[in-house]
Amino acid sequence: MKAIITGCSKGIGKEILRKLLNDGYEVMSISRSETNLDDLTNKDSTNWKEIIGNILDEDVHYKIINVLNEWKSLDILINNAGFLISKPFEELNYTEVKNSFDVNYYAPFKLSQICIPYLKNAEKASLINIGSIGGVQGSVKFPGLSAYSSSKGALAILTECLAEEYKDTSIHFNCLALGAVQTEMLEKAFPGYQAPFSPKQMAYYIINFIENSSEMMNGKIISVSASTP
Ligand SMILES: NC(=O)c1ccc[n+]([C@@H]2O[C@H](COP(=O)([O-])OP(=O)(O)OC[C@H]3O[C@@H](n4cnc5c(N)ncnc54)[C@H](OP(=O)(O)O)[C@@H]3O)[C@@H](O)[C@H]2O)c1
Incomplete structure (x- = not known):
């Protein structure tokens, strides 16, 4: 099985990458910083293609396409990389809003465009967008997170649109709208808050969902949350 995951240098993405590699998947990971996985139990490093770079850069897209052309088909795409800005609404500037929508919405949009032809070649494929509970209509909202949460809301709706547009293919598109997980991003949004889940726990949930439920x-848009926030 072949999988692509974005945003693996730390947090939830790193734990998803570790588990997929240990479970014998072939994985392509994309992050701006190198991922340190010294303690892998499955040491078959030929299974891992690491691309270091910004998921928004065209040269990174070409590197992804080169690997996909070798692979011919793709079973799983996990759009996990995320950017969070926590700032009062009236203080947000254009660059901060653009960054939020570039990383949280446009990058998954572009990667989906790149990967769908290869996902179509798999017998059954799963495209997972990692959203946020704040990006779900009717959920509790928090001051300072308007750019982040609205960009995740756009990602959730994109997931619905793609499922409709590609309903005649073998690809299943779902958005997991996560609640609090103990990572650097959570600490930035809610300093000092203790989340109920570790990145490893959430990574195991996400992989279990892909393997057993996404079909x-x-x-x-599935809320995966047990706390407020
Ligand atoms: N933690 C939570 O409580 C929570 C709640 C709801 C949703 N989520 C979502 O879950 C996902 C993972 O979050 P996390 O908490 O694990 O975050 P994190 O610890 O901050 O990790 C984010 C990852 O994304 C990568 N990244 C960010 N921008 C990138 C870019 N332009 N190109 C390539 N990689 C990029 C980062 O790597 P580099 O810095 O090396 O680029 C890092 O590996 C995100 O989509 C987040 O919005 C998290």
């Missing part, structure tokens, strides 16, 4: 759902 049963398409175009769904």
